Amino acid sequence: MTVPSPAEAAEPVEPAPARPPRRTFGLAAATALVMGNIIGGGIFALPATVAPFGTVSLLAFVVLSAGAVALALLFGRLARRSPVTGGLYVYPRDAFGEFAGFLSAWSYWTMCWVSIAALAVAVVGYVDVLIPLHGNHVLQAAVAMAALWLPAAANFAGTRWVGTVQVVSTVLKFVPLLLLATIGLFFVDTDNFGPFNASGQSVSGALAASAALLLYSFLGVESAAVSAGEVRDPGRTVARASVLGTLASALVYILGTVAVFGLVPHGELVDSGAPFADAVNALTGSSWGGTAIALVAVVSITGCLNGWILMAAQMPYAAARDGLFPAPFARVGKGGVPGFGVWACAVLGTLLIALNYTAGPDTTFRVLVLITTFTGCVPYLLSAAAQLYWLARGTRDRVRPAGLVRDLIVAVLSFGFSFWLIAGAGYAAVYQGVLFLFAGIPVYVWLRGRKDKTEATDKAEAAA
Secondary structure, three states: OOOOOHHHHHOOOOOOOOOOOOOOEOHHHHHHHHHHHHOOOHHHHHHHHHHHHOOHHHHHHHHHHHHHHHHHHHHHHHHHHOOOEOHHHHHHHHHHOHHHHHHHHHHHHHHHHHHHHHHHHHHHHHHHHHOOOOOOHHHHHHHHHHHHHHHHHHHOOOHHHHHHHHHHHHHHHHHHHHHHHHHHHHHOOHHHHOOOOOOOOOHHHHHHHHHHHHHHHHOOOOHHHHEHHHEOOHHHHHHHHHHHHHHHHHHHHHHHHHHHHHHOOHHHHHOOOOHHHHHHHHHHOOOHHHHHHHHHHHHHHHHHHHHHHHHHHHHHHHHHHOOOOOHHHHOOOOOOOOHHHHHHHHHHHHHHHHHHHHHOHHHHHHHHHHHHHHHHHHHHHHHHHHHHHHHHHOOOOOOOHHHHHHHHHHHHHHHHHHHHHHHHOOHHHHHHHHHHHHOOHHHHHHHHHHHHHHHHHHHHHHHO
């Protein structure tokens, strides 16, 4: 169920049948959804990805943590206004109209299934620690596809099952990571950190470039807002879950990355396929620790995929309810999950995995991460702009006067943060991301044309 836009309120349109509210997520499940979607493949794979930039990437992590908290606060405020499923689509739509809402939904949906493919690829490096794949590209692609389809199948069991899986998988991965992030700090060797800026570019350029890669590890801060229609008391719970989940994830991220940088020599970390496993091996002096952390990583990423697949289905569901996404995306199964959306993201993710492993698996993860950075930031940018719009209008039913200054600061920081990340993604990522974004315009034109034709026909029949 979604909130009608101002344009729709002016011209009554026969609504599609709404599904009954299924408020299955409490604070614990909503927080676990945020943490589970944030702490996935990123923390396990990205320390090695950003190591070529040097320890400046640790500073980027701190900056990103602050920006992620600002986004969490932003989504919490917006969710109070529109506590419905598909938040990052609803916010721009209500503020700027259907086209802005569609672009946000399309971009976010693209980010979801590309991110799902990237997460599945991240599993491969840790499965290789448990079961050596000997560099066989066919086996690597098969492992990535299996990691994608198993949680996709679990999603058909319903949102209650998704919430349970998220709580269990979050605990299983959070505790070992926190142990490494704390105990590992006592064994850090400062000689392992390497140069502060190893990229050869300016410090500001290296900071922005490494932050663009690291943003992938914070995607998911909006999870509670996107699933607000499934959350009990969303006006309060979404904000609390978003902030709590983001802060806890940021703590583990920063301490864990410092530990990895300090335990694994910089030269080895740059070429590492499983940096956390290498860090535990260095800490214990044997291979059993690395095997254990690799198992945790596989559980973590699989649980993260479970939540992201739900996100990938819910965003187009909200848009499809308004006639701005193909109608099959609005179909909901008995378990409360939009089944067609699950199938669509799983199939597209599979095709992307196959394409990238065919093109060259050595660059797969980096390319996918940068594409998700751009497509993920577009909805963030539009949501921040929507909040600025409501603040500029100053309507009392949408903005509490007592919190005007705070909300303005959060919205401005969120907008600037999102813009900075898009700029830092680099020309190639922006180019590819824009192509993905513009590919949706013909879809919007077709759907909007069909919708307007149906509305005109209905009016003509009513007048007759």
